[in-house]
Amino acid sequence: MTLLRDLRYPAPHELALAARAMADEHPARVRLRQVGVSRGGRPLWVLSVGGRGDRGREVLVVAGAHANEPVGGATALELARRVSRARDAGTGWHFLLCADPDGAELHRTPRPGSLLDYHRHFYRPPGPEQPEWAPSILPPDRLPPESLVLTGLIDELRPVLQVSLHGTDLGGSWVQLTRDLPGLAEPFGKSAAELRIPVERGASDAAGWASPGPGIFVMPDSGAGAGHSEDTRLSTWCHRATTTAIVEVPMWASDLVDDPAPHPDPRGALRMLAGRLTGEAARVAELREHLGDAEPDPDAAALLRAVDWTLRLIPQVTAGWTGPGAPAEATTATVGSIDAFGRRLSLRAAAMLLRVVRAQGHPAAPGLDRLVTGWCEEFSARFRARWVPVATQVEHQSRTALAAYRCLQTGQA
Structure with a gap:
């Protein structure tokens, strides 16, 4: 093909x-x-x-x-x-x-x-x-x-x-x-x-x-x-x-998501991951609030709907990680998968918001671009990503x- x-x-x-x-x-x-x-x-x-x-x-x-x-x-x-x-x-x-x-x-x-x-x-x-x-x-x-x-x-x-x-x-x-x-x-x-x-x-x-x-x-x-x-x-x-x-x-x-070894402290790890995700989401949400709701361009409107949906999902996710149902025992693979899931949520919201602010020539675009770039690099490095x-x-x-x-x-x- x-x-x-x-x-x-x-x-x-x-x-x-x-x-x-x-x-x-x-x-x-x-x-x-x-x-x-x-x-x-x-x-x-x-x-x-x-x-x-x-x-x-x-x-x-x-x-x-x-x-x-x-x-x-x-x-x-x-x-x-x-x-x-x-x-x-x-x-x-x-x-x-x-x-x-x-x-x-x-x-x-x-x-x-x-x-x-x-x-x-x-x-x-x-x-x-x-x-x-x-x-x-x-x-x-x-x-x-x-x-x-x-x-x-x-x-x-x-x-x-x-x-x-x-x-x-x-x-x-x-x-x-x-x-x-x-x-x-x-x-x-x-x-x-x-x-x-x-x-x-x-x-x-x-x-x-x-x-x-x-x-x-x-x-x-x-x-x-x-x-x-x-x-x-x-x-x-x-x-x-x-x-x-x-x-x-x-x-x-x-390979971090394929490791069956027991994680030493899954609840502690999940609390840390929830805190990080909450902080990252707050940074994106603050930038999102400055844009308001009026958006005549259909593509930008679709992107903003997706940003808002993702930001609303994040508190539900972090509540599950820190609530009474959080696992007391878990493998390294499970914690790694949760880590990756959290990183992609905040990164996706930021990336879609960046597309909108860049197209508008918004002054927040350079800073948000640096944020997205840094999060991508950290994600790739943390998980030793290979294509x-x-x-x-x-x-x-x-x-x-x-x-x-x-x-x-x-x-x-």
Whole structure:
């Protein structure tokens, strides 16, 4: 794939062009269709390989649900190529190439050379504007069109498996499951080891979830996660009680999230991390207050909504770290994952605010630029970050998605 050889992430229009070429080359087996439009009028495309056979097994793969996690589109194309060669007539694979093209337009980092490059054009929409998360936050009559398209696809296909392709800026790889897929830990761990990708053993997104193997986490009945006030059981991951695998892969790897050694003082560490995050958030919030609310530019308005959402989330996060439910025992990997999660929250808010003040020529821009630069450098240095090539990210996600389907087949046999 040319885009992977160029070591960059494809934009939504490039994904659509590549998918169209694949459909034109294999018209009897591969098809591309538009299934809706985004709030901004951008097309939402689904690439399908096979399907609607006598056995009626369908798999839905969702890419680009989070604008700042661009690897999924490239993985979707690679998976489409692999399953088209397999020619399993009884299984249809359907790829939503980019669930949030509006967000992808605002997050422009096709070839980040560093964490600072990545954050220079960072954008992650607030929860109510994220296609997968919106149903867990908003009433049905206020859902964005992207969420309605996604739930409509699930209603239409009734997939035996949904695979949601995600990524993290810095850390390791892990998989969240709506129900256990016995046997997945072995091929997942083998792939990560072969590709030198650390396994995130204590992912903060899945704090308190059952873990049948390193890096594999099964959603509890409540659906609660430490980093979210919403119930994940109301997200599109669980629509129609679908079996869903959320596959995370890092852009930059850190072995600190793969260390199973017991941490000597997790509660003390979490108090320290909460204090740091509270202080960092206060610095960003002070700058945000000076900008006010009037903002005619749509891009700037979207960025500010995301900043405000992130700043409101932070007190909920720190309360969980310092409250009675804070763990008395934890591994070094778990504390490392929480450390990384906190750093990225304040950094993301600052980075998105910087985009606004820089565009406005605001006098706060130079100081905020220095702050973002320093936080990126500290984040990278603390975790000894090393870049994971795009092709390697895609390979690991592809292997894991296919392994999840094989485990599902085995369990249903």
